[in-house]
Amino acid sequence: MAAWHEVASLKDLQARRRLSVTVEGTPVALFWINGTVYALNDICIHEQRQLSKGAILFGKVVCPGHQWKFDPATGEPEDQDGCQPTYSVQVVDDAVSVSLERERAMS
Amino acid sequence: MSTADRRGGRVFVLVGGGQAASVAARTLRRSGYDGRLLVVGEEAGRPYQRPPLSKEYLESGDAAALELLPEAWTEQQSVEVRTGVRALKVSAPDGGVLLDDGSFIEADAVLLATGSRARRLPAFEAEGVFYLRTRADADALRTELRPGLHVVLVGGGFIGAELASVARARGAEVTLLEAAEVPLAQAIGARLGDACVRLQRAAGVDVRTNTMVQGIRREAGQLLVSTNQGQLEADLVVVGIGAVPNDEIAVDSGIAAGNGIWTDEFCRTSVERVFAAGDVASQLYPSRGDRLRVEHFDNASRQAAVAARNMLGELVPYDEPHWFWSDQFGSNLQYVGHASPTDRLVVRGDLEDDHWTAFFLDGDRVSATFAIDSGDDIALARELISMRVAVPEATLADPEADLFEALEEW
Numbered sequence: 274m275a276a277w278h279e280v281a282s283l284k285d286l287q288a289r290r291r292l293s294v295t296v297e298g299t300p301v302a303l304f305w306i307n308g309t310v311y312a313l314n315d316i317c318i319h320e321q322r323q324l325s326k327g328a329i330l331f332g333k334v335v336c337p338g339h340q341w342k343f344d345p346a347t348g349e350p351e352d353q354d355g356c357q358p359t360y361s362v363q364v365v366d367d368a369v370s371v372s373l374e375r376e377r378a379m380s
Numbered sequence: 381m382s383t384a385d386r387r388g389g390r391v392f393v394l395v396g397g398g399q400a401a402s403v404a405a406r407t408l409r410r411s412g413y414d415g416r417l418l419v420v421g422e423e424a425g426r427p428y429q430r431p432p433l434s435k436e437y438l439e440s441g442d443a444a445a446l447e448l449l450p451e452a453w454t455e456q457q458s459v460e461v462r463t464g465v466r467a468l469k470v471s472a473p474d475g476g477v478l479l480d481d482g483s484f485i486e487a488d489a490v491l492l493a494t495g496s497r498a499r500r501l502p503a504f505e506a507e508g509v510f511y512l513r514t515r516a517d518a519d520a521l522r523t524e525l526r527p528g529l530h531v532v533l534v535g536g537g538f539i540g541a542e543l544a545s546v547a548r549a550r551g552a553e554v555t556l557l558e559a560a561e562v563p564l565a566q567a568i569g570a571r572l573g574d575a576c577v578r579l580q581r582a583a584g585v586d587v588r589t590n591t592m593v594q595g596i597r598r599e600a601g602q603l604l605v606s607t608n609q610g611q612l613e614a615d616l617v618v619v620g621i622g623a624v625p626n627d628e629i630a631v632d633s634g635i636a637a638g639n640g641i642w643t644d645e646f647c648r649t650s651v652e653r654v655f656a657a658g659d660v661a662s663q664l665y666p667s668r669g670d671r672l673r674v675e676h677f678d679n680a681s682r683q684a685a686v687a688a689r690n691m692l693g694e695l696v697p698y699d700e701p702h703w704f705w706s707d708q709f710g711s712n713l714q715y716v717g718h719a720s721p722t723d724r725l726v727v728r729g730d731l732e733d734d735h736w737t738a739f740f741l742d743g744d745r746v747s748a749t750f751a752i753d754s755g756d757d758i759a760l761a762r763e764l765i766s767m768r769v770a771v772p773e774a775t776l777a778d779p780e781a782d783l784f785e786a787l788e789e790w
Contacts (some may be wrong), residue, residue: 337712352685
């Protein structure tokens with residue numbers, strides 16, 4: 274059973290599109306992309322830059338450090354190896370919650 | 381598995397053990413190429429990436445972080461890596477590569493990705509004078525870099541600045557000598573070059589411009605650097621004055637070359653089924669009407685990926701904006717595109733601040749962008765440059781304007 278942590282207001286995320294939050298000591302980047310909330314580990318697997326300071330372009334998250342492009346749903350980088358950890362997201366009214374369990378929780 | 385067991389029975393040889401050859405190998409396997417695949421590199425040891433050599437690796441010496449083609453991957457993918465052997469010649473029309481151990485590998489397609497080497501001058505050779513190109517160079521330099529040493533860097537390019545950053549972090553006194561009036565001016569113009577020099581000086585680097593080094597010699601245990609501005613003493617000197625393409629294999633094979641191996645926009649050389657990519661390739665850009673040889677990691681990756689696809693029979697042109705980054709003095713510098721000296725500069729932010737973005741405009745289109753700690757703007761600039769759209773200057777200059785929102789309207 275996933276442990277949910279309420280981390281942000283949906284309105285706030287919609288306005289700012291990207292947010293940096295902490296869940297149980299883990300830095301998490303939240304993104305609002307094409308009507309969906311995504312959560313990824315905030316620290317880029319490449320060179321430890323913050324994804325939440327990156328760009329959202331054509332549905333992808335672009336790391337500001339060295340321009341690695343990630344699929345926000347899977348964490349897979351374009352033309353690179355490895356995978357950025359992604360987390361489950363739950364939105365209830367204005368509350369955005371994140372679970373560090375990798376599997377999408379049933380809802 | 382022997383070659384004969386492979387379906388298709390083709391053989392591809394990638395000459396060069398660096399980024400371009402490694403990306404080509406990965407692209408070929410990812411694209412389903414299941415023939416024999418060899419990577420032949422002159423340098424001993426497994427292929428590794430070079431950008432960290434003047435940055436993290438010079439500080440930490442963490443070799444695992446450099447690895448490009450881990451053994452587990454090459455074994456699983458049946459990629460043969462032969463290093464410590466030099467490819468001498470590509471023979472056409474039978475298509476094969478002659479190695480300096482006397483062996484000859486028949487090949488259906490060859491990629492020349494031999495890279496470049498540090499430009500060295502005979503007048504700049506002495507004990508205690510270093511050049512930085514290989515992992516061995518970085519290891520030797522790391523051993524010598526100690527607190528309190530006086531380090532003189534010859535050449536104020538991006539590598540010089542990165543070396544200055546690491547040397548300062550290691551507690552050395554650093555003097556950086558640049559022949560031009562403003563370092564980096566050729567790459568990014570004098571105004572932005574000056575802004576970068578401010579970063580260097582703020583970190584305690586003694587930057588001396590208009591200073592041409594005439595020679596370096598060792599006398600009584602001390603290095604003496606003679607310049608047009610007088611003589612300096614140094615404990616250690618690192619020379620970073622550019623790179624020279626390793627294009628001898630093309631010259632010796634009768635493949636068109638001159639400051640690099642000449643290719644068309646499809647990465648094809650003058651000889652059929654022989655391709656070139658990375659630092660060594662001097663590619664024709666029809667959109668620009670001239671050739672460019674680019675010595676950057678990202679170019680090596682993207683150009684090699686295109687070359688690999690074309691080795692497989694596609695006809696994909698390579699015409700993406702060139703991008704590079706530099707990490708120095710705790711800041712991240714990035715550049716994308718290609719500016720001309722006549723382009724206008726539009727600054728978003730304040731060049732005196734610790735982060736800003738500068739757009740180069742050719743007419744009303746962005747030709748290039750340079751930024752400090754603003755990688756998100758660079759991601760956007762890359763799109764603007766590829767899309768070749770007209771951009772309102774006022775929007776670019778306004779730090780409050782949301783460029784990403786604006787991009788959807790342009």
